[in-house]
Amino acid sequence: MTSPLRVAVIGVGGIARTHMPGWQASPHAEVVAGADINPRVLQAWGAEYGVTRLAERIEDVLHDPDIDIIDVCVPNMHHAPIAIAALEAGKHVICEKPLAPTPGEIQRMIAARDASGKLLMTAQHFRFAGVSQAMKREIDTGALGEIYHARSWMLRRNGLIPTPGFVHRSLSGGGPCIDIGVHVLDLTLWLMGHPKPVAVSGVARAELAHRPGAFSAWQSAPIPTTFDVEDFASGFVRFENGATLVIEVSWLLHHAIEGEDMQVWLYGREGGAHWPRAEFLSSNNDTRQLYNRTLQLKRDRMEPHALECVEFARAVAEGAPSPVPPEQSLQVMAILDGIYRSQQAGREVSIDL
Numbered sequence: 001m002t003s004p005l006r007v008a009v010i011g012v013g014g015i016a017r018t019h020m021p022g023w024q025a026s027p028h029a030e031v032v033a034g035a036d037i038n039p040r041v042l043q044a045w046g047a048e049y050g051v052t053r054l055a056e057r058i059e060d061v062l063h064d065p066d067i068d069i070i071d072v073c074v075p076n077m078h079h080a081p082i083a084i085a086a087l088e089a090g091k092h093v094i095c096e097k098p099l100a101p102t103p104g105e106i107q108r109m110i111a112a113r114d115a116s117g118k119l120l121m122t123a124q125h126f127r128f129a130g131v132s133q134a135m136k137r138e139i140d141t142g143a144l145g146e147i148y149h150a151r152s153w154m155l156r157r158n159g160l161i162p163t164p165g166f167v168h169r170s171l172s173g174g175g176p177c178i179d180i181g182v183h184v185l186d187l188t189l190w191l192m193g194h195p196k197p198v199a200v201s202g203v204a205r206a207e208l209a210h211r212p213g214a215f216s217a218w219q220s221a222p223i224p225t226t227f228d229v230e231d232f233a234s235g236f237v238r239f240e241n242g243a244t245l246v247i248e249v250s251w252l253l254h255h256a257i258e259g260e261d262m263q264v265w266l267y268g269r270e271g272g273a274h275w276p277r278a279e280f281l282s283s284n285n286d287t288r289q290l291y292n293r294t295l296q297l298k299r300d301r302m303e304p305h306a307l308e309c310v311e312f313a314r315a316v317a318e319g320a321p322s323p324v325p326p327e328q329s330l331q332v333m334a335i336l337d338g339i340y341r342s343q344q345a346g347r348e349v350s351i352d353l
């Protein structure tokens with residue numbers, strides 16, 4: 001077997017830790033370096049995972065000829081510049097979601113990918129959950145027929161990380177649209193087979209975050225008054241093939257389910273489906289019977305955040321396509337950007353991809 005691909009993780013904070021079990025389990029890759037602007041966090045991460053090449057300047061790993069893969073785990077606004085620099089330095093790049101908070105940046109990342117001939121993948125971990133994989137296989141057999149409508153939401157009751165990387169637009173690019181909208185929208189479009197979006201009408205507003213004492217149930221500190229993103233958004237999307245989608249996202253909502261409520265409903269001419277229940281619904285008009293069946297799922301062999309790293313390393317090693325192509329992330333971001341543009345314009349806006 002050839003020697004493993006050498007990985008450098010840039011930004012070794014919260015999410016980077018969820019990638020480590022995947023890199024450790026991969027037969028194709030090993031983490032040999034880490035970079036972070038925070039020396040305390042960097043040293044603690046290095047000690048925990050036995051990584052000794054630690055850099056406070058990301059250029060030191062970007063230009064290290066020993067590194068094959070860069071794992072980008074920094075706040076959203078740094079994704080595009082770091083990923084583009086890494087691709088230009090001849091590295092393969094796996095990048096946390098959102099790939100970038102604007103469609104324009106993603107287009108520049110795709111151009112850098114094309115110029116480099118390397119792989120670029122968005123870390124959309126929900127695709128790698130066993131339930132998602134099983135449902136995708138079933139849908140691809142034609143179980144739903146043509147999907148003509150979808151509803152999806154990711155709603156949290158007082159559930160947000162009130163740190164600058166999430167609640168300051170200059171670092172995050174936006175609120176729950178950008179943070180969790182990318183998750184549920186990526187999953188929905190992937191299950192739908194990626195129809196081309198052509199128009200969106202939406203709203204994106206801060207309805208509760210600025211009320212006195214507004215709080216996140218996840219932290220004792222109140223939501224900072226410098227919060228300058230939306231806390232709620234909703235959109236109605238039209239696709240070129242006539243299909244439609246309704247999406248809702250929020251970090252703060254008086255919503256009945258505690259914690260997080262993430263669901264996707266898909267409606268096709270032959271049947272419907274629900275994620276994450278892995279439930280498929282259909283009917284027989286001749287016998288007037290209604291059918292509900294639930295896919296039998298095996299236990300996930302690995303946590304999806306880890307599995308996405310395993311699959312990326314496998315794709316690089318085998319010369320396979322990116323498991324989450326950036327072109328698909330561009331569609332996701334074009335819709336979310338359309339929601340913001342529609343909020344400003346007060347009407348439906350077109351999506352030109």
Ligand SMILES: NC(=O)c1ccc[n+]([C@@H]2O[C@H](COP(=O)([O-])OP(=O)(O)OC[C@H]3O[C@@H](n4cnc5c(N)ncnc54)[C@H](O)[C@@H]3O)[C@@H](O)[C@H]2O)c1
Nearest residue numbers: 011012013014015036037038041073074075076078096097
């Ligand atoms: N897939 C998921 O479920 C999920 C969950 C949480 C966060 N994320 C994404 O992961 C990314 C990071 O979020 P997090 O929660 O890990 O944040 P975090 O603050 O815990 O970690 C980010 C780390 O990056 C470092 N950093 C910041 N700017 C840097 C720079 N220019 N160069 C090098 N290091 C830098 C910080 O010092 C910090 O250690 C975000 O894009 C976020 O959207 C994804």
